[in-house]
Amino acid sequence: MNILIFGPNGSGKGTQGALVKKKYGLDHIESGAIFRKHIGGGTELGKKAKAFIDRGELVPDDITIPMVLDVLKGAGATGWLLDGFPRNIVQAEKLWNALQKDNINIDYVIEILLPRQVAKNRIMGRRLCAKDNNHPNNIFIEAIKPKGDKCRVCGGDLSSRADDQDEEAINKRHNIYYDTKTGTLAASYFYKDLAGKGKTKYIELDGEGSIDSIKETLLSQLD
C-alpha cells in the first residue's frame, strides 16, 4: 500500500502517520528526515540543503525531487508512507509522473484539515514536562490542558520549546503549507482532482478531533 499524507505543522500528522505506518508495516519516508541524515553525514547534498533548511525555506526542487524519488525506489515491498513530500505543485506533478512511468499506484492520499489559527495555537500552546517527554500538555487544547502551570499527568514543571514560540518561523512554514495556488495545499488538491477521476483515493480528516477519533476514522477508511 502506498500512501501520501498531508497536514500542517501542528495537525498531528506525525502521530497519525506513525500509527498507519505501524499497522500496515509501511516504510515511513520523511523528506525532512532524509535531509537531516544527509546533513548529519556531511554529504554534498546535505551541505547544499542546509542553508535553505536553516532559513525555513523549501530546498530547491532540483535537489529534493531526485533525492526523494531515489529513496522511494529502494522502499520495501509492503509499500510506503510518504510524509513531507510533495510540498508544492511541481513536486506533486513530478512524483505522479515518475510513479506512473513505473506503474506504481498511490493508493491513498490523506489530508488532515486544520484551520491555520488552530494549527498555530497548537504549536505555540505545547508544553514539555520536565519529568517525562511523553506527558502531553497544551494550554490551547482542553483535553490536555496543564493543571495551573504544572504537568497535568504528574504535576512536574513545564517549559516550552524555543522553536515552538518562534512565531515568524511558524508563519513561514504555514505560508508554504496553506498556499492553495502553488504550495502544499495545491499539491494536495492536485491528488484530490485525480481522486475525482478515480485514479487514487482521497481521505479528508478533521484535525480538530482527538488523536484516537482521528485514528479510528482514518483506519476505517483504509482497506
Ligand code: AMP
Ligand atoms: P520537515 O521535517 O518536514 O519539517 O522538514 C524540514 C525542512 O526540510 C523543511 O523546512 C525544508 O527546508 C526541508 N524539506 C523537507 N521536505 C521538503 C520538500 N518536500 N521540499 C523542499 N524542502 C523540504
